[in-house]
Amino acid sequence: MNAIELTRELVAIPSHDSEAAAGDYVEDWLREHTDAAVRRDEAGADEGRGGNVFARKGSGEPTLALVGHHDVVPPDDSQVTDSGEYVIEERDGRIHGRGTADMKGALAAAMVAFAEADPACELVVASFVGEEVGGVGARAAIDDGFGPDYAVVTEGSTGYSGPQTTDVAVAHKGRRGSTITASGEAAHASEVEQGENAIYRATDAVGIVRDLDFPSTEVLGHEMRGSVAVTEVEGGSAMNVLPERCGLTVDERTVPGERAPLSRVEEVPGVEWTVDQDLPPMACGDADFADAVLDAAEAVQEASPEHVVKPHATDAGWLSEAGTDCVICGIAEPGEAHTANESASLAVIERCERIYRRLAESFTG
Template sequence: MDTLPSLTRDLVAIPSHDAEAAAGEHITAWLRDHTDARVTRDDHGNVIARKGEGEESLALVGHHDVVPPDGSQLDADGEYVVEERDGRLYGRGTADMKGCVAAAMLAFRDADPAGELVFASFVGEEQGGVGCQAAIEDGFAPEYAVVGEGSTGYSAPGTTDVAVAHKGRRGSTLIAEGAAAHASEPGAGANAIYRATDAVDVVRELDFPETTVLGHELSGSVAVTEIDGGSAWNVIPERCEVTVDERTVPDERAPLDRAEAIDGVSWRVDQDLPPMACGDADFADAVLDAATAAQDSTPEQVVKPHATDAGWLAQAGTDCVVVGAAEPGEAHTADESVSLAVLERCREVYEGVAEAWPSR
């Protein structure tokens, strides 16, 4: 029978940064071999399994795509390197988030659920959640979800907390257009860089969005991160673009459209990853109870700075929390790793929640 370390190793060893099919096929085959669940792999590559019955459903949610590996994470044949050292598993995808996909698979297999229990592993999370969005469009709509992204180390080192909210990310571009002229006669043109800097001044004066989720404060941010304009040292620029990174909070957005009051400036949204806020305090408390029972330290309900697929689910009406083994700074690094003991803790949390919620 597969152990959590062995199942995690198997998943991490399957390359899934360019194509996710092999990882999805492995998860699908494992679920069919080890459970009596109704297992599907949809046209997008998402793997979804269901067991148990009830008016309300709880989903254990992850994703099996990863970001491209660092060269040190590949062997001479270009295969993923997976190593175990000092109680940790090293390799691309260990922390983000095949370790918790494996933990959710085992919890799904072993749990005697209180209602309908759903396992879902999506594709394309690292591309903005395209797999999750596609599943939602196809009707994926659990009432509750535990998303296995990282929540360890927020309240205290090594403690696996319960994130009841996270920020979203809206990336946008301010486009300033003017009229070119020779730099020796600046009045003959309209300087797009000047217009762009006026728009930057508008952004600098904006208040950061803020909200409260289950008594926890969540603050966003707005920052200009890139500026690109001009064609030559002696030409008045006719175009300049400014990149704005905004970390959003539920039901709040910075009024970036104010920059369009500057002559020649328009605003374009390039990406909008939604934030997440759990709206059911009883569910959040039930997950916290399961997290408390699974560890000696005292976990807390926290807020998370990074967008996840929980944002898309929450936007569609699912009450979500985030519970996972990854600690801040572990994902997407050349030395990415995950604690095997914390993975086992997460498996216990997932199984405990599945057997307690929805409450009987």
């Protein structure tokens, strides 16, 4: 079975409510098509996710992992039939449907490359659960001891330096989502001196956020700049009542080693700051590994790929934080994932399979 055929098989399995069936398929396929040691863990078992899937072959050092995930975000209505099956169409050299770009096409490419490669090192393929909900599977795997020396996370890196060029991302931003809560004292709006306006306190906090410097850093010669923005405001109960509470949400895009000093908002009386989610950024710390992946990518395409950076958080952030040197190389293009028109190039699926196999057969650390 080639990577395109396997993509069709994987995309046909709904995996937004539960990815257990997709995980079953990945596990069974690896057992049938390889002689590798295959195992399944219990990550996300309490939510019916079915667990991560791992396969390992080859020996020696270092350990190189090809990492993907088999969960997807909920499909658009147009991507599902009345009976609940995923709609899959092929036209104009692309395969359309939920999960084609993010990221079953790249997972299929990684599985086929793993099966066919004669690796120069220990080679692992891993498919995680719960990537779309904060890295459930990746975090569980790391807690259970998963720690390859190097990893290619097969998220999208195509179309960054040029159309249809499959690049190699050496870094990506993280995301920290937080809540600012301003508390006051309610009073009738005709007697403002009897209360404390929570919206005014929240406004003071907004002023602090607005004046913060965005964090920045450099990774392998590439500048990365984060951002901070207040994105939602909720407060007040009636036109004639001073509000006793006002809540703000803040979206921060983080860069490796840096965070905006959002705790400064607590200098405002009655204001509390709470971190709700913190998806870590990723930075490759091994230039030789990044170059080796770039060499593999360049060898199998006419275009000249480049090292790039991505704006989006991925499971590479969790692996990088745990000590694995990561890059990102995959089929998805900017704007493809999570859309009603999600699709993946058939040619790029095949290209990524060749990149992964070439790297596995040449990389010795």
